[in-house]
Amino acid sequence: MRYLTAGESHGPQLTAIVEGVPAGLELTAEHINEDLARRQKGHGRGRRMQIETDRVQIVGGVRHGQTLGSPIALVVENKDFTHWRNIMGAEPVDNAEEVKRQITKPRPGHADLNGAIKYGHRDMRNVLERSSARETTVRVAAGAVAKQVLKSLGVDIACHVLEIGGVKAEKTSYTSLQELKEKTEASAVRCLDEEAGKQMMKAIDDAKENGDSIGGIVEVIVEGMPTGVGSYVHYDRKLDAKLVSAMMSINAFKGAEIGIGFEAARKPGSEVHDEIQWDEENGYTRKSNNAGGLEGGMTTGMPIVVRGVMKPIPTLYKPLQSVDIDTKETFAASIERSDSCAVPAAAVVAEAVIAWELASALIEQFGLDRIDLLQENIQKHREYAKQF
Ligand SMILES: Cc1cc2nc3c(=O)[nH]c(=O)nc-3n(C[C@H](O)[C@H](O)[C@H](O)COP(=O)(O)O)c2cc1C
Numbered sequence: 574m575r576y577l578t579a580g581e582s583h584g585p586q587l588t589a590i591v592e593g594v595p596a597g598l599e600l601t602a603e604h605i606n607e608d609l610a611r612r613q614k615g616h617g618r619g620r621r622m623q624i625e626t627d628r629v630q631i632v633g634g635v636r637h638g639q640t641l642g643s644p645i646a647l648v649v650e651n652k653d654f655t656h657w658r659n660i661m662g663a664e665p666v667d668n669a670e671e672v673k674r675q676i677t678k679p680r681p682g683h684a685d686l687n688g689a690i691k692y693g694h695r696d697m698r699n700v701l702e703r704s705s706a707r708e709t710t711v712r713v714a715a716g717a718v719a720k721q722v723l724k725s726l727g728v729d730i731a732c733h734v735l736e737i738g739g740v741k742a743e744k745t746s747y748t749s750l751q752e753l754k755e756k757t758e759a760s761a762v763r764c765l766d767e768e769a770g771k772q773m774m775k776a777i778d779d780a781k782e783n784g785d786s787i788g789g790i791v792e793v794i795v796e797g798m799p800t801g802v803g804s805y806v807h808y809d810r811k812l813d814a815k816l817v818s819a820m821m822s823i824n825a826f827k828g829a830e831i832g833i834g835f836e837a838a839r840k841p842g843s844e845v846h847d848e849i850q851w852d853e854e855n856g857y858t859r860k861s862n863n864a865g866g867l868e869g870g871m872t873t874g875m876p877i878v879v880r881g882v883m884k885p886i887p888t889l890y891k892p893l894q895s896v897d898i899d900t901k902e903t904f905a906a907s908i909e910r911s912d913s914c915a916v917p918a919a920a921v922v923a924e925a926v927i928a929w930e931l932a933s934a935l936i937e938q939f940g941l942d943r944i945d946l947l948q949e950n951i952q953k954h955r956e957y958a959k960q961f
């Protein structure tokens with residue numbers, strides 16, 4: 574599968590074209606809207622989220638609630654466009670003052686300066702409009718399509734927040750992904766640990782009050798992936814590499830790890846590697862899951878566990894030093910509106926991009942043009958792997 578997105582943060586809409594989804598998959602706007610709504614939630618978001626109510630329009634590739642095998646076109650409207658029509662319309666406009674006003678003051682930590690140099694934009698609005706994480710709206714929509722593929726193949730996925738602004742969740746255990754989903758859905762910071770969640774909210778409020786921003790760590794967990802998906806034979810087909818790359822592609826993500834990740838550097842092999850066992854009912858399983866469900870670029874059949882690190886939001890009410898690209902004068906950046914923390918929303922984006930990679934890998938390995946044949950193939954593979 575592949576997808577492309579287009580659209581600016583304050584333009585009329587975001588668009589995604591999703592290609593390679595097998596025919597016969599159940600898919601409605603409601604499946605996608607649920608995840609769009611989840612992405613909009615979370616303590617610490619700015620005023621923009623009060624303006625938007627993200628809803629998808631499926632404008633290609635689906636008929637009567639089923640995929641056709643043709644490209645799926647997804648559109649999410651930017652309600653805020655009504656306030657930006659003159660500035661963001663595609664057609665040339667007369668010399669309105671607001672249209673002439675260029676952004677020449679780059680924000681440290683955002684794409685403004687590097688993007689302006691790359692494309693030769695003297696008006697950095699041309700950069701910020703596309704580098705904005707508003708684009709993650711349609712990435713979540715594409716991910717929701719991938720989640721439908723996974724669901725039809727018996728693969729379940731969830732996400733949660735492990736850390737915000739240095740406050741760590743202590744209670745991170747759960748008995749089922751369903752429980753994890755219910756608990757995190759009820760939390761304003763998508764955290765399993767209620768007490769830590771309260772402290773995270775306070776940390777966000779404190780940061781906001783100080784005109785600052787904070788980041789954090791999110792985790793995605795996937796259950797039900799068959800064994801041996803991915804590849805050890807080519808660097809660009811290694812599934813672990815794809816998952817880390819997907820995580821790092823999210824705006825403001827600066828690190829990713831699988832399983833115990835960086836902790837593996839501090840432990841001997843006897844405490845890191847997951848011992849192998851077999852029984853009639855479950856086939857091959859592991860006594861532990863330090864590898865986070867991946868060895869040799871392939872799935873082990875154990876749950877996949879991927880974490881990502883989000884840096885603090887770059888746009889700050891507390892000014893940071895920068896340089897005006899027209900006057901070359903130093904200035905202290907000041908802003909109109911911004912999120913102070915978007916880690917809970919970013920967890921939903923992380924879930925979407927991981928779902929995308931896993932559904933793509935399954936289709937690449939077992940894929941046919943029909944969802945029923947894909948289901949059959951994977952079921953056969955599961956039986957084979959169990960008895961192997
Ligand atoms: C859900 C989400 C919301 C974000 N909201 C903001 C925001 O309000 N203001 C801001 O400056 N950056 C925000 N960011 C982060 C920037 O988009 C990101 O830092 C920027 O694109 C620069 O890229 P980089 O941080 O990956 O280097 C957000 C990121 C995510 C994932």
Ligand SMILES: C=C(O[C@@H]1CC(C(=O)O)=C[C@@H](OP(=O)(O)O)[C@H]1O)C(=O)O
Nearest residue numbers: 619621704705706707710824910911912
């Ligand atoms: C719009 C979203 O996030 C935006 C991401 C973002 C950025 O710079 O990344 C900047 C802000 O945009 P605005 O200035 O319009 O408020 C966020 O609100 C969204 O997540 O849907």
